[in-house]
Amino acid sequence: MANHLLALWDFNKEQLAGYVKQALDMKAETKSGIKLSHLGGKVLGMIFEKPSTRTRVSFEAAMYNLGGQVIYLSGKDTQLARNEPLKDMARVMARYVDGLVVRTFGQEIVDELAKYSSVPVINALTDLHHPCQVLSDIMTVLECKGDIENLKITWIGDGNNMANSWIQAASRLGFALNLACPEGYDPDPEILKKAQDEAVKPIEIVRDPQEAIRDSDVINTDVWASMGQEGEEKLRRKVFQPYQVNSGLLAGAEANPIVLHCLPAHRGEEITDEVLESKHCVAFDQAENKLHIHKAILAEHLG
Numbered sequence: 001m002a003n004h005l006l007a008l009w010d011f012n013k014e015q016l017a018g019y020v021k022q023a024l025d026m027k028a029e030t031k032s033g034i035k036l037s038h039l040g041g042k043v044l045g046m047i048f049e050k051p052s053t054r055t056r057v058s059f060e061a062a063m064y065n066l067g068g069q070v071i072y073l074s075g076k077d078t079q080l081a082r083n084e085p086l087k088d089m090a091r092v093m094a095r096y097v098d099g100l101v102v103r104t105f106g107q108e109i110v111d112e113l114a115k116y117s118s119v120p121v122i123n124a125l126t127d128l129h130h131p132c133q134v135l136s137d138i139m140t141v142l143e144c145k146g147d148i149e150n151l152k153i154t155w156i157g158d159g160n161n162m163a164n165s166w167i168q169a170a171s172r173l174g175f176a177l178n179l180a181c182p183e184g185y186d187p188d189p190e191i192l193k194k195a196q197d198e199a200v201k202p203i204e205i206v207r208d209p210q211e212a213i214r215d216s217d218v219i220n221t222d223v224w225a226s227m228g229q230e231g232e233e234k235l236r237r238k239v240f241q242p243y244q245v246n247s248g249l250l251a252g253a254e255a256n257p258i259v260l261h262c263l264p265a266h267r268g269e270e271i272t273d274e275v276l277e278s279k280h281c282v283a284f285d286q287a288e289n290k291l292h293i294h295k296a297i298l299a300e301h302l303g
Contacts, residue, residue: 002094003301004114005122006107007129008168009194016172020139022296023289030065030292038299040067045097048124049075049104054263054287055124055133059101062294068302071097075104090116099302105228120301127161127228128188133262134165136293138173140286141218144258149201154178154216154253156209157243157270158236159187162222162262170203171195177203180212182239209243216253220260221245221270237269246272250280258282 008016026036044063048056051074060070078089090113093100100117102110103124114121123131141148153170155163159181167187170177171194179187186192186205196203206212213219224240225233245259259275261283267273275281 002114002118002120004117004120005131005297005301006110006114007123008131008134008165008172011172013172013174016135016138016169019135019293019296019300020142022299023136023139023292024143026295026299027289027292036065036295037067038303039063039098042066042068042098042302043096044068044070044099044101044298044302045093046070046072046101046124047075047078047093047104048072048102049109050125052103052125054290055103058287058290059124059294059298062291062298065291066295066298068098068298086112087116089113090121091118094118099298122297122301125161127226128164129168130161130165130262131168132293132297133162133290134169135297136289137166137220137260137262137286138169139289139293140260140282141258143285143289144282145217149174151217152176152178152215152254153218153220154180154213156180156212156219156221156245156249157240158185158222158224158226160222160226162220163187164191166220167191167195167203170201171199174200176201178206178212178216179204180206180209180243182243183207185239209249210252213249213253213257216257218260219245219250219253219257222262223264223266224270240270244270244272245275247274247278250275250278256280260286263287 063070094117099120101122101124107126107128110123164187224236259281
C-alpha cells in the first residue's frame with residue numbers, strides 16, 4: 001500500500017517530529033556542501049491545478065537536490081481538464097512515476113487519486129489542508145524558539161486551509177493555539193472539534209486579535225482572500241481590517257515574538273511592510289525551509 005501524505009491527521013507526534021528532524025539534518029548537510037542522492041533514478045510527477053511559485057520551485061529543487069527528476073503538469077496539461085476519471089489517471093500515472101505531488105482545489109481530488117494510486121500521493125495544497133507548508137512552518141518555529149510544546153502560537157485572519165492544518169498540528173504536537181478569526185470565517189468545524197477533543201493544550205477561537213496574541217511566542221497570518229475567492233476581496237478587506245498584523249498589534253505579544261507568513265504577502269493588507277521587514281518576521285527563512293521539508297517528505301515517501 002502506498003505511503004501517502006494527505007493531511008497531518010494521518011501521522012502521530014513522532015512521525016511529524018521525524019519529518020522536521022530529517023529536514024533539519026538535510027539543511028545542515030546541504031549547508032556543509034554534502035551532496036544528497038536519496039532519490040537517484042526516481043521520477044516525481046507534479047500536478048498543479050492551482051498555480052504556485054514557492055511550492056512548485058521548492059518541490060522541484062528538492063527532488064533535483066536528492067538526485068531525482070521531475071515532470072510538471074499544470075491542470076490544463078492533464079486529462080483532468082477533459083474530465084478523465086481520477087481513478088483512471090491515478091492508475092496510469094503510477095506506472096510512469098515514483099510519486100505524485102498534487103496541488104488542487106477539493107480535498108476529494110487528492111483523496112481519490114491516493115485511493116487508486118500505487119505510488120505515494122503528497123498533498124501540496126487543497127482548499128481544506130496545507131500539510132507540507134505547516135510542517136515547514138513548524139521547522140522554522142523550532143529553529144527560532146526551541147521546543148514547540150512550551151509555546152503559545154496564534155493564528156490571525158481567515159480560518160482557511162492553513163488554519164486547519166495548524167489546528168491538526170497543535171492536537172498532535174501538544175502546543176497551545178489561539179485562532180483570531182472574524183465571525184463567519186472560522187476554520188472547518190469538524191477539524192476544530194476533533195482537535196479540541198484530542199488536544200493536551202487549549203485550541204481556542206478568540207475573536208479579539210489583541211486578546212489572542214497576548215503572551216504569544218509565534219504570530220502567524222496569511223492572505224485574506226485565497227485562490228478562488230477573488231470575488232470576495234472587497235468584502236474581505238473590510239471584514240479583516242481589524243485583523244491586520246501591524247506594529248500596534250505586535251506590541252501586545254510577548255517580548256520577542258516571531259512572525260510567520262507563508263507568502264506571497266499582500267503588504268498593507270494582512271501584514272504591514274513594517275512588520276514584514278522587521279526583526280520579528282522570519283517569513284523568508286520560513287520560505288527557505290519549504291525546500292528542506294520537501295526534501296525530507298520526498299525522501300520519506302519515495303525513498
